[in-house]
Every structure is written in structure tokens, then in C-alpha cells.
Amino acid sequence: MGFRGLGAAVGLAVLVCAAAGAGGEHARRLAADIAVMEGDAHALLDPATAEVHKRGLRARLGGGLSTLGLLIRLAGQENPRLGPAPPDAVGSLRAALERGDGLGLAKGLGALARLYPFDATGILPATATPARLGRGRQIHQDICAGCHDAPDLETPRPAFNLFERTRALPAGEFAARLVAGVRGDNLMSLQNPLSDEEMASLIAFYRQGAPKD
Ligand code: HEC
Structure with a gap:
């Protein structure tokens, strides 16, 4: 291979890697959505879940299933x-x-989650460090607290208290909810606005519990 050929090969490798990175993001979003839907399905089965929230969960599951095929x-x-997903996997879920x-x-x-497992590497274990706790507090107070700190539990789809959710849910499922949840279920916004490090910071902060005032 001549010098030029080598350059082209390196350029191609870079392109392929960039594409693989982007593919990873779709695969992660897919796996996160599936993990969230599986959690929602279990909440639907839980007798402790309020009827009004079951209504919200069914609506949210319907929304999730409508983008699942895409x-x-x-990914x-x-x-x-x-x-590939089993034929008509989405249809039978619907x-x-x-x-x-x-x-x-x-x-x-659950079967789909085994096929597309959610990989929280980069977000978990979310070990607490002073830098993370500070960053998590800042992001939460600037962006999330207004909706999530005093949820209206009478509505079908409340913005649940994230300190409580962090404790109530398995760590992987909560991380998946951060990947999938912050953008709501808007079909057009596939890109997560939070970096892995920001999500790890939020988790570290939420684990500490709500600050006392
Ligand atoms: C404008 C209000 C609003 C803001 C701001 C907001 N959220 Fe939410 N969030 C919601 C609502 C409403 C839901 C429930 C959506 C649903 O049920 O479909 C939600 C859902 C979530 C979920 C899923 C929770 C669960 O129990 O399933 C997570 C995680 C989440 N938000 C994290 C965040 C974080 C982190 C921030 C800040 C970076 C944030 N949200 C900012 C309103 C908001």
C-alpha cells in the first residue's frame, strides 16, 4: 500500500469509528427505552401503584411502543x-x-431487554466525589428542581421526586430513565442533552438525599 493508500485507509477507519460511536448512541437509547418500559410494565402490575398513575403508565407505554420499531x-x-428483533415483537407488545x-x-x-441490554458504563457506578456532588446539585437546581421537587401526584404522569426515585429503583433502571426520560417521549429529539458525567453527577447527588432547608 502506498502512502496515499495508507492515508485513505486511516481516514476510512476514522469514519467507521465515528459511525460506530453514533450507532452506539441509538443502541443505547433503544436499550434505555426498553429498560424503562419494562420497569413501567412492572409498575403497572404493582398493586401499590395508584390507578391514576397506571393510566399515565399505559399512555407512556403506548408512546414508547410507537417509537420502538423505529x-x-x-440501532x-x-x-x-x-x-434483529423477533418478527412482530412490537405488534405483540402493543x-x-x-x-x-x-x-x-x-x-x-424482558425478552427484548435481554436482546438489547442497557449498558450503563460511563454513568454507573456514579461514585460520589466532591466535584460530582457539586455538579449534580448545580444541574438539579438550575434545570430539574422546578418540575421534580414538588410533583403534583394527582396527575397521570407526574414529574416524580428524583431523590426518591433514585432510592426506589434499581441503579441500572434509574440510569436508563435518565438516558431516556429527560427528553420526554418526543420522537424528534433522539439526542440526550446530558453527558454521561452529568448523569453520574446527578445520581451521586440524588443518592445523598434531598438537602434539608
Ligand atoms: C418542565 C418540567 C420538567 C423539567 C424541567 C424536567 N423534568 Fe424530568 N420529567 C418531567 C415530567 C412531567 C416527567 C414524567 C414524564 C412522563 O411520565 O412521561 C419527567 C420524567 C423524568 C424522568 C423519568 C422519571 C420516572 O420516574 O420515570 C427522569 C429520570 C427525569 N424526568 C429527570 C429529569 C432531570 C434529571 C431533569 C433536569 C436535568 C429534568 N427531568 C427536568 C418534567 C420535567
Whole structure:
């Protein structure tokens, strides 16, 4: 290979790596959405979940299922090593939701979660350091507190208290909710505005518990 050929090969490798990175982001979003939906399906089955919130969960699951097929395609295009979803996986989940079959929904989502496992590397273990605690506090107070610190629990889809959610949920599921949740379920905004380090900082901060005033 001549010098030029080598240069082209290096350039190509850089392009391929950049594409792999972007593919990773879609795959992560897909896996996060599945982890959140699986958690929501379990909350739907939980007798302790309020009826009004079950309504919100069903609506949210419906929204998640409507973008799931697209996310599976995007992730698969960018990372061909990802296995294809079983045929009509999304259709059978939708049918389970429509007939109120929470168990079927949870099982189907569990199977998808095994196919597309959520990888929280870079966010967890979210070990607390002074820098993280300060950053987490800052982001929370500047952006999140206004909606999340005093949720209206009468609404179907409250902005739950994030200090409580951090403790109540498995760490991986909460990290997935940060990846998937901050942007709501807007189809157009696939990009997460928070970096991994910012999410790790928020988790470290939330674990400390709400500041006493
Ligand atoms: C404008 C109000 C608003 C702001 C600002 C906001 N959120 Fe939310 N957030 C919500 C609402 C409402 C929901 C519930 C959405 C739903 O049920 O679909 C939510 C959901 C979430 C969830 C999923 C929670 C769960 O229990 O499933 C997480 C995590 C989250 N937000 C984190 C954040 C973080 C971190 C910030 C700041 C960087 C933030 N949010 C800023 C309103 C807000």
C-alpha cells in the first residue's frame, strides 16, 4: 500500500469509528427505552401503584411502543452486530397493552431487554466525589428542581421526586430513565442533552438525599 493508500485507509477507519460511536448512541437509547418500559410494565402490575398513575403508565407505554420499531431499525442500521428483533415483537407488545395483559407486556419487554441490554458504563457506578456532588446539585437546581421537587401526584404522569426515585429503583433502571426520560417521549429529539458525567453527577447527588432547608 502506498502512502496515499495508507492515508485513505486511516481516514476510512476514522469514519467507521465515528459511525460506530453514533450507532452506539441509538443502541443505547433503544436499550434505555426498553429498560424503562419494562420497569413501567412492572409498575403497572404493582398493586401499590395508584390507578391514576397506571393510566399515565399505559399512555407512556403506548408512546414508547410507537417509537420502538423505529429505534430498533436505527440501532440495527448503525450497528449490524445487533440481532434483529423477533418478527412482530412490537405488534405483540402493543396487543398485550391493548388487552391489559401487564404480565405479557412485562415478559415480552424482558425478552427484548435481554436482546438489547442497557449498558450503563460511563454513568454507573456514579461514585460520589466532591466535584460530582457539586455538579449534580448545580444541574438539579438550575434545570430539574422546578418540575421534580414538588410533583403534583394527582396527575397521570407526574414529574416524580428524583431523590426518591433514585432510592426506589434499581441503579441500572434509574440510569436508563435518565438516558431516556429527560427528553420526554418526543420522537424528534433522539439526542440526550446530558453527558454521561452529568448523569453520574446527578445520581451521586440524588443518592445523598434531598438537602434539608
Ligand atoms: C418542565 C418540567 C420538567 C423539567 C424541567 C424536567 N423534568 Fe424530568 N420529567 C418531567 C415530567 C412531567 C416527567 C414524567 C414524564 C412522563 O411520565 O412521561 C419527567 C420524567 C423524568 C424522568 C423519568 C422519571 C420516572 O420516574 O420515570 C427522569 C429520570 C427525569 N424526568 C429527570 C429529569 C432531570 C434529571 C431533569 C433536569 C436535568 C429534568 N427531568 C427536568 C418534567 C420535567
